[in-house]
Amino acid sequence: DIQMTQSPSSLSASVGDRVTITCRASQSISSSLNWYQQIPGKAPKVLIYGASSLQSGVPSRFSGSGSGTDFTLTISSLQPEDFATYYCQQTYSNPWTFGRGTKVDI
Amino acid sequence: QVELQESGPGLVKPSETLSLTCSVSGGSISNYYWSWTRQSAGKGLEWIGRIYSSGSSNINPSLKSRVTMSVDTSNNQFSLELSFVTAADTAVYYCARVYYYDRWYYADYWGQGTLVTVSS
Numbered sequence: 001d002i003q004m005t006q007s008p009s010s011l012s013a014s015v016g017d018r019v020t021i022t023c024r025a026s027q028s029i030s031s032s033l034n035w036y037q038q039i040p041g042k043a044p045k046v047l048i049y050g051a052s053s054l055q056s057g058v059p060s061r062f063s064g065s066g067s068g069t070d071f072t073l074t075i076s077s078l079q080p081e082d083f084a085t086y087y088c089q090q091t092y093s094n095p096w097t098f099g100r101g102t103k104v105d106i
Numbered sequence: 107q108v109e110l111q112e113s114g115p116g117l118v119k120p121s122e123t124l125s126l127t128c129s130v131s132g133g134s135i136s137n138y139y140w141s142w143t144r145q146s147a148g149k150g151l152e153w154i155g156r157i158y159s160s161g162s163s164n165i166n167p168s169l170k171s172r173v174t175m176s177v178d179t180s181n182n183q184f185s186l187e188l189s190f191v192t193a194a195d196t197a198v199y200y201c202a203r204v205y206y207y208d209r210w211y212y213a214d215y216w217g218q219g220t221l222v223t224v225s226s
Contacts, residue, residue: 001168034212043200043216044151050210087151091211095166098151 002026002090006099013104019075021102023088028068032092035064035073038101039084047086048073078104108133110201110217118195118224124188128201128217135159135177139204140184141213142175146197156204157184191224198222 003026013019023033031051036044046055048064051071061076075082083106088099114126128140142154155165157175165173174187188195198221202213 032210034210036213043202043219044213045216046212046214049212050208053208053210055212055214089151089153089212094164095155095168096153096211098153100150 001095002029002093002097004088004090004097004099006086006088006102008102009100010103010105012106013078014106015078015080017078019078019082019104021073021086021088021104023066023071023073023099025069025071025090025092029090029092031067032090033064033066033071034089034091035062036087036089037082037084038087044087075104108203108215110203110215112199112201112217112220114220114222116221116223118191118222119226120192120224121190124186124191124195124222124224126186126199126201126220126222128184128186130182130184130203133203135179135182135184139206139211140177141202141204142186143200143202143213144195144197145200145219146194148194149197152197154186154188154199193224196222196224 005024033051035048038044052064085101085103109131111129136159139156141156157163163175172189177184198219200219201217203215205214
């Protein structure tokens with residue numbers, strides 16, 4: 001299985017901050033990398049697919065970059081509704097695997 | 107707007123079979139992949155597998171011996187069966203639509219999730 005390692009596991013930030021979350025794959029996954037946001041008690045919501053493509057309806061303050069093994073999710077200016085847990089997921093090979101998540105709180 | 111809704115028992119006894127159904131509304135189940143993912147406190151998000159509307163499936167090898175997935179296109183539903191459950195299978199189970207676009211797969215619509223507890 002491809003292991004996905006996210007860092008940090010949690011971070012504290014303020015409204016307006018620029019936030020960066022990283023995800024590293026245990027082997028190259030090309031750009032087969034998705035980012036999801038999960039609010040407690042809710043299902044995950046896709047933000048970014050294909051490492052850098054913004055899902056329709058997702059605010060442009062979210063962006064993704066990277067290819068191969070190293071990927072980044074950036075929130076350019078953190079908003080109150082962005083306090084959540086973020087997961088990366090690889091869909092390069094079976095089984096699809098997720099990172100352990102990064103919790104963003106105040 | 108596509109909506110998904112999981113249904114099934116919230117409590118399953120050890121060694122028995124967990125059965126869940128995902129009902130899809132607002133769109134056709136045909137020509138898409140559909141997936142099951144579970145989430146437990148101990149293991150985070152775990153992808154169980156996906157099934158195409160034709161019935162072909164890809165299952166997580168760690169669960170493959172216990173998992174059966176099926177699609178019912180006439181009722182716009184798909185299902186998951188997980189046999190010989192143990193306490194380690196206690197989790198929130200999510201169904202989702204998997205969208206394939208420009209070489210990429212991603213889950214764009216999700217059910218709300220259903221908690222399944224394995225206990226006697």
